[in-house]
Amino acid sequence: MTDSIPVRGTAVIDTEACKGCDLCIDACKPDVLVMTTDRTNTRGYRFPELLAGCTACRACADVCPDFCFQVHRFETPRQWNGAWS
Amino acid sequence: MTNRPDDLRVVPGEVPDDATLVADFTPTLVDVGAHHLCPGCGEPVAIRAVMDALALLDLADRCVAVFGIGCSTAFSNNLDVEVLQALHGRAPSVATGVARMRPELAVFTIQGDGDMANEGLQEVLHAAARGERIVCIMLNNGVFGETGGHLTVTTTVGQRTKNTLEGRDPAQHGHPMQIAELVAGLQGVAYVARGAVNDAGNVARTKRMIVDAFTVARQGLGFALVEVLTMCPTGWFVPTDEAPAYLADTIASTHRVGVLRSELP
Numbered sequence: 452m453t454d455s456i457p458v459r460g461t462a463v464i465d466t467e468a469c470k471g472c473d474l475c476i477d478a479c480k481p482d483v484l485v486m487t488t489d490r491t492n493t494r495g496y497r498f499p500e501l502l503a504g505c506t507a508c509r510a511c512a513d514v515c516p517d518f519c520f521q522v523h524r525f526e527t528p529r530q531w532n533g534a535w536s
Numbered sequence: 537m538t539n540r541p542d543d544l545r546v547v548p549g550e551v552p553d554d555a556t557l558v559a560d561f562t563p564t565l566v567d568v569g570a571h572h573l574c575p576g577c578g579e580p581v582a583i584r585a586v587m588d589a590l591a592l593l594d595l596a597d598r599c600v601a602v603f604g605i606g607c608s609t610a611f612s613n614n615l616d617v618e619v620l621q622a623l624h625g626r627a628p629s630v631a632t633g634v635a636r637m638r639p640e641l642a643v644f645t646i647q648g649d650g651d652m653a654n655e656g657l658q659e660v661l662h663a664a665a666r667g668e669r670i671v672c673i674m675l676n677n678g679v680f681g682e683t684g685g686h687l688t689v690t691t692t693v694g695q696r697t698k699n700t701l702e703g704r705d706p707a708q709h710g711h712p713m714q715i716a717e718l719v720a721g722l723q724g725v726a727y728v729a730r731g732a733v734n735d736a737g738n739v740a741r742t743k744r745m746i747v748d749a750f751t752v753a754r755q756g757l758g759f760a761l762v763e764v765l766t767m768c769p770t771g772w773f774v775p776t777d778e779a780p781a782y783l784a785d786t787i788a789s790t791h792r793v794g795v796l797r798s799e800l801p
Contacts, residue, residue, distance in 0.1 A: 461551060465561055468569065472576035472769075473777035478736055496575070510736035512559035514780075516580045518569035523555035535552045 457528040460507020463521040464499060471496035475511040475520070484511060503531040564591040568614045576776030578766030578783075579608045581733040582675050582742070583646065585764070587615065589746040590642070593754075599642040600634050602627040604656070606648035607681040625656015628663035631670040642750055644671040649690040650680040653715050657689075660719065660761070667724030667758040671749045674715060674761065677768035678787055685771030689713045692790040696773050716763045716796050726758030726799040730791060732765035734780035738793065748800055757799045765791060 469492060476484050476499060483504040487497045498519075499511075507524035530536045562569050565587035573579060590596050602620045603612045604627040612619045622630040627645035635643040645652075652660050652674045660672055678691040679698075687697045687704060692712050694703040704712070720728040727749045731742025742764055749760035765787055767779035774782045 460558070461555065463551060468561075470575035471776075473775075474576060474780065477777060477780065507558055508736075509559040513736040513739045514581060514733070516573065516575075516577050517571075518561050518563060518566070518580070518584075520559060521557070521561050522559040523551050524558045525552065525555055529552065535550070 456503045456531065458503050458505055458525070458531055459528050460505045460522060460524045462501050462505055462511060462523070464501065465519045465521075466498040467492050467494070468517050468519045469496055469498040470494075470517055471498060472516065474514045474516070475499050478510040478514040480508060480510060481506050564588055565596055565616045566614055567616045571611055571614060573607055573610060574768075574770045576767055576769040576779050577607070578677065578733045578768070579675050580611060581739060582673075582764040582766050583608065583611055583615070585733070585739060585743040586644070586646065586673055586746055587617070588743055589750055590617065592747055593642075593750055595642045595750065598640065599644065600631075600638075602631045602634065602643065602645045604645065604647035604651035605682070606651045606675075608646055608648055608675055609682075612646075625651050625654070625659055627651070628656070628659040628668070628670065628672055631672075632663055632666070632668045635668060635670050639669070642671070642754060643669075644673060644750070646673045646675065648681065649674060649676040649678065649715070650688045653689045653713060654680075660715075661722065664719045664722045664725050664759045664761065667726075669753050669756055669758070671746075671753045671760045671762065673746070674763045675766045676715070676763050676787075676791060677766045677771065679768050679771035681768050681771050685768070690715060690791065692787055695786060697771060712790055714791060716761060716791070719759075719761045720796040724758050725761070725797060727752040727760040728796040729761075729798070730763040730765065730793050730796065732783060732788060732793050734765070734767060734783040741793075745795065748798065752798070752800055763791070765793065
């Protein structure tokens with residue numbers, strides 16, 4: 452329905468460092484992290500992927516035991532539609 | 537959530553130039569983020585909170601960590617602070633020696649509940665009663681994680697461990713000991729608090745407790761203890777994503793989170 456959603460931040464995820472514990476999924480208040488179901492990293496763990504809508508609250512980075520998240524905040528909300536606008 | 541197509545995924549690594557970095561991969565004073573602790577372990581998060589507190593108080597170059605024996609010991613080599621390794625449960629005594637010879641340093645211990653409460657309870661109680669100017673951090677998950685996940689003295693009633701498979705039964709295994717309450721009752725103690733790392737709010741709260749503990753010890757007011765409840769999904773026999781709720785429902789109902797004693801002016 453919506454092609455673009457205003458977002459206030461983004462997270463870069465070190466998927467290779469992830470051990471698939473799922474803690475970030477519940478910690479994410481905007482509910483924009485989803486675990487892969489059909490892909491794993493080279494160590495065999497599922498890992499989270501980011502959907503559009505991040506608020507840069509950094510809850511994922513705060514609870515991650517493996518320090519997989521780098522969180523960036525935007526000064527003004529942006530649109531994601533395959534690329535940042 | 538309902539109007540967000542699932543294929544609208546942000547490309548990993550793609551960040552606009554004008555974005556502000558608010559959290560990085562490698563935390564402050566943690567040299568190497570990679571470790572061999574189990575998925576969902578709470579200990580790296582707790583130790584990062586300690587490192588953040590040290591950075592906040594600008595103590596990184598003036599501190600000595602004394603580690604006990606446990607899973608957390610494996611993380612000591614990842615830290616960018618001076619580390620001493622003590623024998624089982626003896627970290628408060630080693631820290632006492634360091635703090636007395638080098639009073640200008642912030643000296644603290646990082647121990648698990650098995651290390652502090654089972655193997656060396658007398659060490660921490662005597663250090664507390666003497667009012668040593670050290671900070672003891674106890675990472676409490678209710679199991680001896682490193683040696684297989686068996687019962688410790690802080691294991692809560694009903695909690696499953698490797699040797700209480702039906703849950704801890706007070707008639708057979710005794711009652712759990714509440715270390716923070718025990719230490720808080722001693723003279724010479726200036727700060728006692730219990731935090732947790734089961735959600736982002738508790739992580740922030742725990743960090744403030746650790747900052748207060750170091751502040752009290754640096755001011756020479758006395759002994760400080762911060763107990764941090766951490767997840768051990770492997771030892772608890774629970775899935776990693778259910779461990780934070782298990783901590784809140786089961787562990788924290790016996791070991792209440794909060795500040796128990798504070799002489800902070």
